[in-house]
Amino acid sequence: MSNQAQEVREALGARLRAFRKDSGFASGRALANALGWPESKISRLEHGKQNASEQDIKDWCEKTGQEEQIPDLIATVRHIDELWVDWRRQLKTGAEARQKKALPLYGRTRVFRIWQPSMIWGTFQTADYAAAVFEQAVSFYEIPNDTEAAVAKRMERQRYLYEGNRVYNVLLGEQALYSNVGGAEVMRSQLDRLMVLMGMARVSLGIVPKAASTSVWLGHSFSMFDDRIVLVETFSAEMSVAQPREIDLYAKAFALLKQSAVYGLTARALIRSARKFFEG
Structure with a gap:
């Protein structure tokens, strides 16, 4: 994985973390419970340690009220290793x-x-x-x-x-x-x-x-x-x-x-x- 791709993955994670906080989920555990995900998955995505799937992006944005961001973020996910x-x-x-x-x-x-x-x-x-x-x-x-x-x-x-x-x-x-x-x-x-x-x-x-x-x-x-x-x-x-x-x-x-x-x-x-x- 290139350094540039990792930087983009981390930037994506930072945006997801901001969405979580802005929507009132004070902790990763709270969002994990709402989504039915393991808490560790929230942490890995927010810190760029795991690739997000397109469905992950849709679920996260819908739960945090950021549906308008879905096309941009999915485009990033699709090309993250080719950026x-x-x-x-x-x-x-x-x-x-x-x-x-x-x-x-x-x-x-x-x-x-x-x-x-x-x-x-x-x-x-x-x-x-x-x-x-x-x-x-x-x-x-x-x-x-x-x-x-x-x-x-x-x-x-x-x-x-x-x-x-x-x-x-x-x-x-x-x-x-x-x-x-x-x-x-x-x-x-x-x-x-x-x-x-x-x-x-x-x-x-x-x-x-x-x-x-x-x-x-x-x-x-x-x-x-x-x-x-x-x-x-x-x-x-x-x-x-x-x-x-x-x-x-x-x-x-x-x-x-x-x-x-x-x-x-x-x-x-x-x-x-x-x-x-x-x-x-």
Whole structure:
């Protein structure tokens, strides 16, 4: 169990303890009697020593008058051991397994909201650009080099661009057009790819110019899959956000970032300028 997961479990226990006290149950024994549970179970849950089941959450919240908290807490319980998964653990056998793991999530999603301030989003990457990204990961994390297989899995994800009724709302920071991944030739091809994708009816591609006025800090990249889950990547780990109130914050951030973005002809002009830069 990761330290981060334990911290979340303890935070969940603290919320449950507050619910108990606020509802008038002065002791764990009193609540245990009301629920028909062993007193030790109350203590273990409140101190993060035991995983709470979804039914435990429902029973606790109903008994303490906190029914409105049930969706958030159940979302936490469902993802408590996946909230923060370090990359070394995810990539210990190489990058292909992680790419394969993502396919079902992409297949289930109908509306994507993506923010990438400094690189091209994976599903929009060319094979050469993706290969350069995976080579960086191999070097940085010192993992087995299965770049070719990882690229194949990432390219497989792109079939969803042409299937079903999915909608792709993607925002890139202007820096993403200039971050040199793989060299000038790779970048020119990648920028050409973006121009093609902009012609798809299901793709909304916005660029946040480097001098754009902003209503929220640019922060880190994130990927929203419908309103069900948000994935956030850092150098050390990947965080999974599933609580509705936190997902709402990411939706708000995306809406504010979108206000700073340019689209259509203006976005195309920025891409063409970046491509010209890599022709020099």
